Amino acid sequence: MGGLDDLYQELILDHYRNRRNAGQLDDPTVAVDHNNPLCGDEIHLELRIEGGRLAGVAHSGEGCSISQSSASMMSVALSDRTEDEALDLVEHFRRVMRGDEDADEERLGDAVALEGVAKYPVRVKCALLSWMAAKDAILTRRSEGG
Amino acid sequence: MGGLDDLYQELILDHYRNRRNAGQLDDPTVAVDHNNPLCGDEIHLELRIEGGRLAGVAHSGEGCSISQSSASMMSVALSDRTEDEALDLVEHFRRVMRGDEDADEERLGDAVALEGVAKYPVRVKCALLSWMAAKDAILTRRSEGG
């Protein structure tokens, strides 16, 4: 499976098998549903925002190892960030996936393992699904919450 | 112009330059307008039918040498025929144009000169225009006249 090691690193399989922050929050500030129309992957994302920080991140849904592990890694990477930091990090991750930037391990944490996905255009959408949901949730919160 | 001699025989040019039965009838039994949508050729055809015979045939319109000469030849070939004879002759001419039958010079008269048109599918429609108009006129007369 040599050629696939880029795509399926041990860390990815680990997050896939043991998803961090899977489930629902008791008291979400905002919740969004996103799906990838091309493959059927779905995510339900909930955020609890306290004092401008992502105090809680929870996700559920269905999808492949890439979208599931990415959601898990995203939930860890964004937890406890301010909204602006989170938006920045989403943008950084998006640029990494498009091959426009090198991954910043310090900020991305385990999600750096997804860097290899950039070589597989079809799978990039899987990796981005949860991150785009997070961006949408924050922007939704802002437009609603003022 | 060797290769074109099939298409442009002297007889055709003669009918083109001097169209027989061109114009309108004083007292038509039936009149129809046909056109070839692909090239813009148009014919206005009038028939006077007396005792089941085509006592008068007149045509006017615009078109190329093939459609004009064909109308002229048609008008001669069909004049004085019974309706059934005329319909048979139209059908014979149609089959000649499609290459399904050899031309019967005795019945077609000068129109036999159009036999070579069969080799030029695009021009077949020019040659057929007036004949199809004649068929339509006869059938129209029948459905109206009972």
Next chain:
Amino acid sequence: MGTSMSPTTSIDAAAVRRDFPVLSRTVHGKPLVYLDSAATSQKPEPVLAAMDAYYRETNANVHRGVYTMAAEATERFEAGRTAVARLVGAPREGTILTKNASEAINLVAWAWGVRELKAGDEILVTEMEHHSNIVPWQLVAELTDAVVRFAPVTPDGELDLEGLRGMVGPRTRMVALVHVSNVLGTINPVAEVAAIAHEAGALVLADAAQSVPHMPVDFGELGVDFLAFTGHKMLGPTGIGVLVGRPEILGSMRPFLGGGEMIRDVRKEGSSWNDLPWKFEAGTPPIAESVGLGAAVEYLEGVGMDAVRTHEREMARHLVDALSEVPDLTIYGPTDPDRRGAAVSFSLPGVHPHDLAQHLDQDGIAVRAGHHCAKPLMRVLGVPATARASAYLYNDAQDVEALLAAIGRARAYFS
């Protein structure tokens, strides 16, 4: 499962394969095993040669040109139509060339539906339709306040004929159903459905995108009013599809797309229409594509559609048998090869179809993963996506063996 084909198959798959240039390529260093013909088929040499020759020898716009090259181009273009009409036993004047099967269905939905449907009228489709046979009806229903209803699929992936019968009534104006499902492989009893629909005064459209390429299909025998299929799934090029319609009905319909070619006369006050089939062909048609499709039809006729079907029945058997060996794997749709085509969807717990397809690709094997443009069916099956292996006349038992081995490796990887 052996490496040689069953004796009932009269196709020499090895010889056929040599006609398809792409099949000799490699992927990640492995020979390509192409098992995605339900998405699109590969093209044999004669199809590529016919299109190339058209452009090199006699490319011109069709129908209106007096000059030699235009007449030659028109002849080659119309010969494609003639070949397609012959293949499905359709009248030439009822054989309309579109850009794909989707446009063919939209043509009926828009040209017939927008004008004929009234509030409360019903269009009956089935739960196993491809989006191309759902969305056009939804769009037109939205404009006309008609209603789109879905005839049920049984738990084992067949059309619930009694369920459908119960849904056909006086408000039913159109029954539109897939002939062979691109997900389940199920062969639907189209002629029976047509009889039910016609008795209720409804029209019938069969989406034959997955049947015409794979088995003998006769327009008259099916008894439908419209038949839609697509060139790229039947060895032909992209950019061309076919709508066959009963000429009486097509003749009474208003046109759909307006433009050159489809008119008799255009006046400022209004226009009149060309004869069938051109009335429904606006603008420059897919000329080279018709030439290619004609060559594809000739290739299929050379092999023989009966032989194609026999071969695919065997391939369906191989696929179902092989996949049944995999523990916990679920196959969707009929397991009896007589009741299905050679597109076989399945799922494997713990291995998402996307991950499976990615792993198989690593072994050179091309299968599709996703909803296969049949989301309502996915919801009925209770899965977000499936993997699908689909065979055609160039596949053989070895392809199935390669698939089986690679599935085993993927399973091990994710467990």
Next chain:
Amino acid sequence: MGTSMSPTTSIDAAAVRRDFPVLSRTVHGKPLVYLDSAATSQKPEPVLAAMDAYYRETNANVHRGVYTMAAEATERFEAGRTAVARLVGAPREGTILTKNASEAINLVAWAWGVRELKAGDEILVTEMEHHSNIVPWQLVAELTDAVVRFAPVTPDGELDLEGLRGMVGPRTRMVALVHVSNVLGTINPVAEVAAIAHEAGALVLADAAQSVPHMPVDFGELGVDFLAFTGHKMLGPTGIGVLVGRPEILGSMRPFLGGGEMIRDVRKEGSSWNDLPWKFEAGTPPIAESVGLGAAVEYLEGVGMDAVRTHEREMARHLVDALSEVPDLTIYGPTDPDRRGAAVSFSLPGVHPHDLAQHLDQDGIAVRAGHHCAKPLMRVLGVPATARASAYLYNDAQDVEALLAAIGRARAYFS
């Protein structure tokens, strides 16, 4: 008129010709002189090679496939779109691939028009439109009780801009006009018309089928909302056309054709739509055709659109000068090469255009005869048909000389 090109032309027509395989054929034993590029262009070797390579190397259905070949096919397909968008300075998401220019215009007429137009609303076209920019509006007007009006053409074959201005008013919802007339060659002041229309709150569609292939065209500079053109007239294959639209407007429109590819989700109760541009692309798109069109764009960019335009201005001059030498011959449209493209229509008393075209064919010369899908314009010109010679980057002054000599022979024959 000499045999060498004018020095202002930076095209090496002889070198260009060698890239077009069909140009070396003969017709009735004479070398082909192809003067019908306004109907369809010939295709250079790189376009044929790109399509052939696509089918031989990596044919697969696009967008949905995980496997390598599907990803490669998607990349080549989308690269075609990118090239086209670049050529006309359009945003990628506003660049929709259709089957031809006619479908592109119909897309706007049906998706926008059927839903937006109300009784009494006006669509303004011009008297010099191709049927493809008339009939779609007539069909949609018939459904919505809107009205199609025709802005006048001046006696010398130019758009009557003041006449048009006088017809634009509060009821005008759409102004749809041809950028370069396929009959008259006239280059219309599209940006001025767009300003007039926008001031009145109307949308503007330019039919650029005869401009994009022949001159630099910039979507933004034209200031229109929609731009339609077609692959086969710009060195690309048949089976592909382009609609460029302003993304805000496209985004607010309902889809047109329904099917695979254009959806985000399909549910029994209704569907939601994919992002632009895919929202307007139903079913399997013209994949190989996009690859071919991309190669065509690269070829044109290699030559340079400025050089193409310069060359064609020269060709227009040659054609107008040569035809002016023929006694009694009438040229339609502007005689000033700065105001026209290189499609030149004319008529010759006593020689019907069909007969003329047939005679020219005998000398290997391909010109078009007929109404050129512009019947309302034919009525304005007072003729049932014209002959039309149209040049492209591969034509040269010798072609014009051959035409002139052959016209002389035809004249003698019929007089």
